[in-house]
Amino acid sequence: MTSDIFRKFLLPGWEARLERSEANPQAAPATPVLLRSAAYYESNIHFVGDEVGGQAMVEFVRQRPVTHVGFVTEVQYSRPGVVVKVLDGQSQLWNDPRSVVPLLFSFALIETHQDGKVQLFRFVAGVDNSAVLPYVQAVLDLPLSFCCHFASANLQCLWQLGLREPRVLWDSWVAQRCQLLGRFHVRNQPRNQDDGTRSVYTKYGSEQEIANRCDLVSVCRQHGIEHPFAGSKEERRRSFLGHRVGRPFSQRQIDYSAADAVAVGLLYSLQVNEAMRTNALTHLQTVEMPWAVTNARMHYDGIYLCPKRLAQVHQACVANFKRLSAELQDHGLENANNQRQVERFMQKKGLLEYFRQGDEYSFDDNRLEAIEDRDPAIAKLRQCRRIRRLLNDKMFSGELIGADGRCHPDHRQLGAESTRNSMRWPNIGGIGKALRPLVVPQNTQTRGIGEVDLSQIEVGIAAALYSEPRLVEMFNSGDVYSRMAKKYYHSQLPSEAIKLPDGEFKKWYKVERSRMKVFTLATIYNITARGLSTQLGIAQHSAQQQLDEFLGLFPELARALKQAADYGQIRGYVELVTGVRRYRGREGLLTQWETNWMRNTPVQGSAAVVFKAAGNRLYRLYPQYSARLLLPLHDAFVFEAPRHQLAAVAKVTAAVMRNAVKEYFPVLKPQVDINIERPESWNKDGKHQSLDLWCTDPELATKYLNS
Template identity: 25%
Template sequence: MEKPEKTRERLYLIDGYALIYRAFFALISRPLVSSRGENTSAAFGVARFLIKIIDQHQPDYLGMVFDAGDSERVEMYPQYKATREKMPDELALSIPRIRQLVEAFRIPVLELQGYEADDVIGTLAGKAVDAGLEAVIVSGDKDFYQLIRPHVCLLNPGRGGPTAVEEEWVDERNAHERLGVAPKHVVDYLGLIGDSSDNVPGVSGIGPKTAIQLIEQYGSIEDIIAHTAEIKSKRAREALEAFADSARLSRRLVTIREDLAVDLDTEALRVREPDRVALKDLFLDLEFNTLAREFAAAHPTAPADAGDGAEAAPNRLAGDYRLLSTTEEVHALVAQAREAGRFAVDTETDSKDPMRATLCGISIGVVVGEAFYLPFRHRTRGPDQGELLGDATPDADAGVRNLPDLHSPEMQPLLDLLEDETIEKVGQNLKYDFLVFRREGIDLRGIAFDTMVASYILEPGRREHGMDSLALQHLDHRTITYEEVAGKGKAQIPFAEVELETACNYAAEDADITLRLADKFGPEMQALELDHLFRDVELPLVHVLAEMEYNGIRIDEPFFARMSEELRATQSQLEREIYAEAGEEFNIGSTPQLREILFGKLGLPVIKKTKTGASTDVDVLQALAAQGHRLPTLLMQYRQVDKLRGTYVDALPLMVNPETGRIHTSFNQTVAATGRLSSTDPNLQNIPIRTEMGAEIRRGFIPAEGNVFVSADYSQIELRILAHYSGDEAFVTAFRSGADIHRQTAALIFEVPVESVTKEMRDRAKTVNFGIIYGQGPFSLAQQLGISQAEAKAFIEAYFERFPGVRRYLDEQIELARTRGYVETLTGRRRYIPEIQSRNWNVRAFGERAATNAPIQGSSADLIKIAMIRIQNDIAAGMVPAKMLLQVHDELLFETPIGTEDAVREFVRERMEGAATLNVPLKVAGGVGSSWFETK
């Protein structure tokens, strides 16, 4: 029901803990966790809700009400709320944060020791009406329906997600709809049926339907009890005869008090402007970057005097941003940059995809507080139907004054500057700019600092490293957003059509902020001894990844068309088999329908439950399939085929760049806290190769005409790093002798000679070897091996008995993480592990697993990065004619002319095996083929 027109000023009273629980459990399946390991789900939900209440409802008065201590109801009935589960540790730890948020919003907290929030709200609502206000109770608790009367109403908050429910306004017009009784009889209704959430007993044998009938016929509980003998239903009559006192007690327990000694201080409750500075700082600390931007204080520091010198400049957030419109101005800027030996550069384009983007302009900053924008392809709209006038005209009458074409003689000094190796280039996400310039025929050289990469090295667990959030957190500066200059949604215009002065302020600010961040991050990395990792590994990798993305990879489009048809046929066949097994046709993609088939019609056992009913996720299907049920097996096959078609087979041909005829994935350098690279648009690292159908997809990746693929893959790299770190004698000896490590492990665990190790023994030993790296316990290992937990525990104990050095190393890493808060890789990359200090066992256990795994997985990532840098440097020097195309964790894929493959394979092997000197040798396996599949 819609909110009625306001006839009085409104006081909104928020049921604090109801809101907090709702916010926390709304994200229970995918909780928000900060880089420090703090669960921020409840804080995020509460913050968003308070913003919504203030913005959309515009209350005149507002208060947040909390329970405070045990209520008198516990004295009345000791079992009151006794069945409620203890508040989760993660939620309990969020309460102080939420109180900080409420304080920053300048919302008073209302609580009275020894009383529940319900009673405080009930009392204040009554006093609000007496004071001429309208009270709005913000809660989904059905108990509050008893308070609804003239000028007292209820706002039942909605919820988001797939089962979204709109918020509901409840007043006298619709109050009876939820429970079926009028507000004055809510306590009678609840007194009869009880309330399981609060452990209110009610009357055993009387349900909602009967309760409504009794109330309609007789009225209150006392009236119903007085007429017990007249009740026709034997069950209800006997129940009331036996439990009349329980009904009276229950009615008292659910009755909200309205007579507490709580004053209504309207002056304190009047809505005030939030403390935006405090909120912004809190949001940054909680890593709510979007909210932080919204609440960033608009208070730029006044410019420093010119004579203050360089020390004052970094604190000066007001910038001098200028638009260049003549070649003479460009030449002067080039001279200034050459004299300084360093400048920040940023490109403005019309696309987020650098391989499809058109360069609109370039921003350059040489000194902090000053930056320039150079427009090259801006345009204006005509007066009729938005017709475009020109693409790059310098005619002032057209509304745009672009500089001459980048490749014109007048711009040669600028091109020379961009390609000059001796002039340092500073940027934010320079890989993007490199690719944009590359497609313009410009080779950006002298990459000296990338603020996005630097932020990643300093805070590897941070959710994002975008300039907007970095500027807000580190410079206390709210940057201009793209939407602010180009608009949102359907109204958004291309950047090339943004008015030049507006474009200048936006673009030049980026260059200026980049310089400021570089000046801050550089010393911080040196202080933490992370400069080596930045200079020797991550920064050179920017150029390497850019080259790989530019190279792209070719696909066989007819192959994918054929495979799509084959998968479509397979899917249709599976669909028919599923219907036959179910005995009817249904929507296979509908969880409710599938749930009804599996657990209703077929009566299969429920393995796991969700809020909406029995789960049908992959773990459940696997468990049911293991019990011998055929339908779950068919469903898993159907889902696999559907995913392969949708994610890869049908999608990849659509991603072919029309200009190059190749697919250009994006390698993400600043995402995984371990240091590993990821791949997106498309994700070529996640092609499922362990299944026959998944592996078949790799057949569709082919080299250019006259070329072949060469692949190179580190052999058991993580186990070799574990051997190096642990120094375990048996482990090290096995690798140095070139023995099969899994066979050797099996021999030691099963106490048999190596030649007596069976395939099953080796497979189990392999599972244990990798399980140890990832910190698997008996439960997980038992599931993976299909054995009992007792057997799995015995395997693990035998493993550590045979490899004591491994046990010692793992314990040392956990202790290191506890004492100093982080662990390190071979290159000194840090992985901060705040989770290891958590009071929650599950969170702490995750931290312990991360402490043991991060140095191994991170070192593996470091080694292949080092190898990639060396290989690309040699390729650029002309040592081999190959192109590096893909990196998939421990594997590299190259394209090289037919006839050079043997030399390239040997060249790559040497570089990869020489990436580091460990206590055990690094080994690389590889292959050659006319498709990616054939290289294995």
């Protein structure tokens, strides 16, 4: 108690304050931070196996002027990989991201001093001991750039441990892949060998070339970095796959893991300089590196496929394939997957030239879809080929279902040379609109699925990118194809039709509107009059005349598209809105194919930029709604959210996607299509019965979806 002698001298309230301070003892003073020796930590690799080692690592890194950090993870899997393909004798494996067992987590702390000297400090944490995890997280939370190679695998390891990803990430695989865009496309390769024999270069060969050049050891070699384990990486990797959890790690394993972390750390500044030189740095930092996180999370979270519907579809595939094969035989086609038979079949139909690709013919799904209304057999052929692919898909066997009961498609960042994603194992995005209801919430009572799509965005981006004011005005005013049709057919349409709202015009004048869509895509993708004549079923000279009249509506667009290819030939590349480049893979005059992609890549790639920028923002916003991204699909995001939050999440998604467009293209007023009508499954425009109809007859589903 305060002495009575002094009590009378205290100001009002002070006696009570002093008594409270006496009742609440002072907290113990913080333990002083001890200066840790840089020479000691620089001399060796330091293994962190317990809390003492973790505390020492955190204290040291907080004392140092670290510029960036290289990090890698070493893992094994609790279930074996699934062989999804065997190509050229090599097995391609799908590994369940939810079966990953993290073993080691290695940091290489990089300091770059003013005199150019680089200092390295290496820590390898045994994350099989959970006591180490808080200290790993403390390092990851530091405001530094963290560098890794192939971020998806490393991030999924973090999430499996319950750790947060770093705020700033640099993926050396992504940086390298950006430098190779276009260079090793399969169509760049010679069709014939010097000895006159046919080239065996395939799409798989092209992908392998890219994979080899993006391999960590290869990237190091290209930048003059010596990797001490260059000749034994596969051996070291197998040592972790076979490591018995709980046993000590060998010094060789620790050295290898640290060497990988050092390699990616040293690559960082070299790749940043290279990206600056090739004008890719802004794109990498603002779009592609954040997307590496967003994309990896979609892979890790996965989707839920209804087991009952999977069995239903598989059974229907067997029955429909048998029926459609018989019907195609009646049309004169014995084997829908025999290239030569399909060529002869199309020749008899007078449609073969539409499928010409150089000196070969391509019957890919997009080409078949474009002309399936020309002959009933085309739609049957398309369905038959699609069903055959489904029957061979391992998603029906349950082999591609993860330990969490969900399917985890591989979202391949920069899978297309335009910088768009591709998807595989399984390609859920390519199963067709009718089968989308396979994807459902894991709990249909409390959660729902929605979709928000940027409407006609490539047309708008083409208008803005190539400065075509009339097309910009049409895009901003409503349904762009209806607006085009009213202008193009102005003298042929009744005055009442011109005055119709776009929605009504779309309903009553489907043919005119559809033709505008064909002409627009023909313009951007440089489809020839010959291709148009086949697709539309009109004479070639008539197709050319109509295309010329269409181009007359948009003279600036026509001029800019031609210049895009002209400048592309001179420079050897074309650019997206962010400056990243797609390169030619050969010299000489442009081929028709090169002219085509030089016109459309800036449009497709810039649409991908906008899409990824929106996705990155949604990834950061969704947690407050307990929502998550499920699938990136062309220009649409499929998401899952609590039922009571579904409308709010759709509204936020729409606003973010529109704002992303306006950020890069301020002249545009983008529109979105929101689909939350039937949230019990993923579906096309609320048409949730499409799967059941498809199982009865695919043609019924097509009519239902088009109604």
